[in-house]
Amino acid sequence: MRMSQAAEDSWIGHFRGLERLDREVQETLVARSRYVSVPAGTVVFGPGKSPENLLLLLEGTVRVQQTSESGREIVLYRVHAGESCVLTTACLLAYENHAAEGVAETDVKAVMIPRTVFDELVARSESFRTFVFSAYARRITDLFHVIDEIAFQRMDVRLAQKLIELSRGADTVKATHAVLATELGTAREVISRQLQEFQRRGWVEQSRGTIRLTDRAALEGLGQDG
Amino acid sequence: MRMSQAAEDSWIGHFRGLERLDREVQETLVARSRYVSVPAGTVVFGPGKSPENLLLLLEGTVRVQQTSESGREIVLYRVHAGESCVLTTACLLAYENHAAEGVAETDVKAVMIPRTVFDELVARSESFRTFVFSAYARRITDLFHVIDEIAFQRMDVRLAQKLIELSRGADTVKATHAVLATELGTAREVISRQLQEFQRRGWVEQSRGTIRLTDRAALEGLGQDG
């Protein structure tokens, strides 16, 4: 058995972009990080909780959302398995009053990298830097996309897209109107109205807490032609 | 005359966070960067133009905005003198289709740091890393703020805030209704309506291309009590 066995078999393989790291760097990562497992619903980071760690997700998803003063919420993006919560690395060093919070949407298994180790690796490894900045780019692109949508897209188009996204290939979406409203940063009544219209057209069927997509093609088509 | 004279007298002093760099690092920065001066209106970066440099602004401001498919625009944030265009560093390595573009709003003097030097300094200097990540945090916070506003704030409040921001203490704002619409990501007609209402209340006076703020207190008060 070679010494590097541990590193090779470790969680590193979950992350495209980390595999390319030097073996030595990989070993540092594995040795100095900590495995955590949190149940669904846990607030992973948020206002007040200064996150002293970079989180790399092995399993599950984390929903990052923002709450306005008036109490309304909007989902900014999701961090999936194989991705990292890089934005916290920036937020923790400067402006602590970032109103965004991260919530474990499912049971989550992850690896925590302490800030000091993160900093050391950014210094030591070009591949790690690429990994970090790519992750940043991904998130920032997501934010641009969110801004574009809420500023310029029609509600019906956004809802249709979101339903398809949340269905993930299945034919039903388990979500209350209120949850969908949060996803899109709008009010529950607006969602109810839109879903009624979709139902009237035969695109969906509703029951308490779930929505059946009966005409996926029509929903997808909304974006194209209008 | 000491060797470090050049570094000490250089543009480094414009940037809080760079002064703390080791002298050696400062000298690298000064030696390997390039001074540029561009006239107002120049597109500094944008879709298609892969920015191979980090920009540090010495004078002027750069407006970063996004254009939707439908042609409407929204201003995301501004980069002022003493700040940097860090987001481009991320965008240039990963997703090139970022729809955001940067426009010189005034004549701009800046320093360009090539990507390779940027990378080298991130590796070498802890202070430089702090500088970079702080700049990121600042921008990301700005984006969160934009999202919060367009999703949850009333138009009149946003317009009042924007007028005050653009006045910068003066009592007139030089901007067309169309420009203000772009600032807030809305339509020109909406701005015209709101300004008429402001005028009716005696808060502003309008003439072609300029708006006089005649009751700043009232405009500021809009946010507080509603």
Place this chain on the structure above:
DNA sequence: ACCGGTCGGTGACATTGTTACCGAAACCGT
């Protein structure tokens, strides 16, 4: 069965976005 909380429905209304115009003011070349 009762109770409290969640979920969705509804109607009236306010705000914002869209469309399609219009005339006035500034700009420009001759």
Place this chain on the structure above:
DNA sequence: ACGGTTTCGGTAACAATGTCACCGACCGGT
């Protein structure tokens, strides 16, 4: 100065979205 062009702002009708107040149906527990 003149006429043509562009930019700027105004207007009205309408569509879409957000807000408010309320309601009954359903769900879980006891």
